[in-house]
Amino acid sequence: xxxxxxxxxxxxxxxxxTGGAIYAERRDPAPEQPGVETGAPQPVVAGxxxxxxxxxxxxxxRGVNWSSFEYACAQGWGMSSLDTLGGADAADVExxxxxxxxxxxxxxxxxxxxxxxxxxxxxSDQFEERTSAGYRSSVHEFVSALNRQGLVVIxxxxxxxxxxxxxxxxxAMPDSESLSFWRSIATEYRENPSVMFDAFNExxxxxxxxxxxxxxxTWECWRDGGCTAPIEDDQTATAGQVTYTVQGVAAVVRxxxxxxxxxxxxxxxxxxxxxxxxxxxxxxxDDQLVASFHSYDFKDCADExxxxxxxxxxxxxxxxxxxxxxxxxxxxxxxxxxxDWADRHGIGSLFWVWADHPSDPMALVRxxxxxxxxxxVLARRYLRSAAARS
Numbered sequence: 001x002x003x004x005x006x007x008x009x010x011x012x013x014x015x016x017x018t019g020g021a022i023y024a025e026r027r028d029p030a031p032e033q034p035g036v037e038t039g040a041p042q043p044v045v046a047g048x049x050x051x052x053x054x055x056x057x058x059x060x061x062r063g064v065n066w067s068s069f070e071y072a073c074a075q076g077w078g079m080s081s082l083d084t085l086g087g088a089d090a091a092d093v094e095x096x097x098x099x100x101x102x103x104x105x106x107x108x109x110x111x112x113x114x115x116x117x118x119x120x121x122x123x124s125d126q127f128e129e130r131t132s133a134g135y136r137s138s139v140h141e142f143v144s145a146l147n148r149q150g151l152v153v154i155x156x157x158x159x160x161x162x163x164x165x166x167x168x169x170x171x172a173m174p175d176s177e178s179l180s181f182w183r184s185i186a187t188e189y190r191e192n193p194s195v196m197f198d199a200f201n202e203x204x205x206x207x208x209x210x211x212x213x214x215x216x217x218t219w220e221c222w223r224d225g226g227c228t229a230p231i232e233d234d235q236t237a238t239a240g241q242v243t244y245t246v247q248g249v250a251a252v253v254r255x256x257x258x259x260x261x262x263x264x265x266x267x268x269x270x271x272x273x274x275x276x277x278x279x280x281x282x283x284x285x286d287d288q289l290v291a292s293f294h295s296y297d298f299k300d301c302a303d304e305x306x307x308x309x310x311x312x313x314x315x316x317x318x319x320x321x322x323x324x325x326x327x328x329x330x331x332x333x334x335x336x337x338x339x340d341w342a343d344r345h346g347i348g349s350l351f352w353v354w355a356d357h358p359s360d361p362m363a364l365v366r367x368x369x370x371x372x373x374x375x376x377v378l379a380r381r382y383l384r385s386a387a388a389r390s
Contacts, residue, residue, distance in 0.1 A: 038147040041104065042193035045264050045288045049346070050319045053193065061152060061321055061348035062386050063103030064364060064379070066094075067355040069139060073114035073130065074161040074168035076123030079138040081355070085368040091145035097370030098354065099149035101380045102387035106151050107323060107350050109158030109201065110139065111168060112181045121161040136188070147194050154266065154323075154350075155185055156198035157252075162233060169233025172215060173222070173246040174200050179255045186259035196264045198292060198323060199252040202272040206230050206238060214240025217270055219282040224248045250284040257286070266292040266323060273323060274299040277310055280317060291315075292323040295349070297334040307341055315345050322349035326362040330375040339382055351379045 041052040043059045052059045068081040077083075082090045098106060113121035117132030124130045143153045157178060159168045178200070189195045203222055206215035206229065214230060221227035225248030232238040249267050256265060265288060269276040273294035283289055291314050296302065301310060314320050322342060327334040342349050357363040364376035372380055 036191055036193055038192060038194040040147040040150050040152050040194035043152060043196060043264060044193075045290065045319055048316055048318055050264065050290070058346075059104075059152075060346060060386075060390075061105035061154075061350065062383055063105035063107070063151065064098060064101075064351045064354040065107045065109065065324060066098070067109060067353045069114075069135075069142075070109040070111045070158040071168045073111055073122035073135055074159070074166060076125050076130075076166045079114075079122065079130065079135050080142070081368065082138065082142065090368070091142045092148070094368060095142070095145040095149040095151065097368070098146070099151060100370060102384035104151060104387070104390075105154065105348070105350060106146050106354075107154040107156055107198065108139070108142070109156045110185075111135075111159050111161060112157060112178060113161040115139075115181055115184065116177060118177060119161045119163055123161070123166045140188070143189075143192070143195065147192070152194050152196065154196045154198050155189065156201055156266075156323075157181060158201040160233065162236070169235045170201060171231070171233050171244075172206055172217060172229040173203050173225075174249075174252055175244050175247060179247055179251060182252050182255045183259050186256040186261035189263075190259060190261035193263065196266060196290070197256060197261070198266040198268070199249050199256075200268065202268060202294060203270055204234065204272050205270070206234075206240065208239055209237050214238060215243075219270065219278045221246055222248060222270060223250050223282045223284060225251055253284050253286050253289070262288065264288045264290050264319075266290045266321060268292040268294060268323060271300065274301050276301075276314060276320075279314055283318075290319045290321050292321055293347075294324040295322050295326075295338050296324070297327040297332075302334070304337070304341055307338075311347070312345055315347055320345075320347045322347060324352040325349045326352040328361065330362055331378065335375075335378065336382075343386075351375075 041059050042054050043050040044053045050059045072078045072080050113119040114135045122130040122135050146153050159170050162169050205217045208214050225246045227246050228243035229246050230238040230240045231242050231244050253265055269279050273292055276293055279291050352362050354364050356365055356367055363373055364379055
């Protein structure tokens with residue numbers, strides 16, 4: 001999901017030097033991780049379903065996207081909105097509020113540079129010096145709090161800090177530093193069976209200010225990398241002249257596996273994860289992949305005809321998860337229509353977005369205690385109903 005409401009566009013020019021494409025290979029089955037009790041389900045892929053390996057019961061992720069780790073640290077006012085809630089138990093209070101809605105999964109969008117300490121992130125201010133170690137600690141604390149409340153956590157590579165400015169944005173595809181990000185994440189969380197990984201938030205093609213196509217992301221490059229994409233993020237104008245070499249999702253999956261992490265990996269398709277038309281043809285060889293679909297009423301695949309033609313055949317082969325669900329007006333019927341369809345096909349959904357953003361119609365809450373907006377009331381009713389059926 002784009003975050004234009006919190007972006008001030010500024011052009012940045014920097015050349016990113018990356019390695020060549022890394023191609024998918026069939027991996028040998030990794031040894032089973034030792035059982036670690038987190039208090040939350042432990043999802044693994046079994047055929048076209050996710051199952052909780054503690055019981056072999058089907059696990060359908062339903063919950064929310066919890067936003068702010070992807071931008072607060074780049075804007076310089078905290079590591080996340082937990083810093084504004086106050087109290088040493090802010091993470092536990094927030095996790096309990098989400099669990100009280102009936103959610104079983106929380107997706108955490110993260111910032112690559114804040115995790116790695118690159119591009120001057122996380123941004124400090126006159127009151128606090130912020131470090132990547134502090135950012136990682138804040139993420140870890142919240143992951144643990146969510147797990148204690150019985151919630152699975154999806155760690156998502158979502159954004160980068162903008163060069164030379166305390167802002168954030170989303171580039172078109174992973175770069176070479178994204179592999180370092182995933183090597184570090186996978187190493188830190190490889191022993192946590194209640195964590196899944198979302199390889200890259202929303203891959204996309206790129207247009208210039210005159211709406212000319214300057215970067216056409218193909219399925220081949222999505223998987224294998226090697227093409228070149230503009231360095232500017234999606235909220236900064238580009239002419240497509242300064243580029244970086246893309247790393248494909250196969251390279252990301254390999255990096256995660258080489259770090260010893262065997263948990264499921266979500267892969268979103270083209271066009272901001274809304275186009276999954278050739279996902280089955282180009283997905284890397286790995287037996288723990290989940291197809292991630294971002295469902296919004298303003299995208300092309302936004303009706304039952306497309307869902308039947310594209311999503312349903314994928315769901316017959318591998319698990320499908322709606323990594324983001326929202327609408328320009330989330331109360332106009334689109335969200336409920338999609339949820340009805342997804343439920344009939346065993347596809348879970350994660351609402352966008354658990355955040356107190358007064359001007360955003362997709363904000364689910366009014367504050368950190370879980371006081372719902374009108375959209376939040378809809379989401380909470382659905383999640384509690386789904387939990388009661390489970």
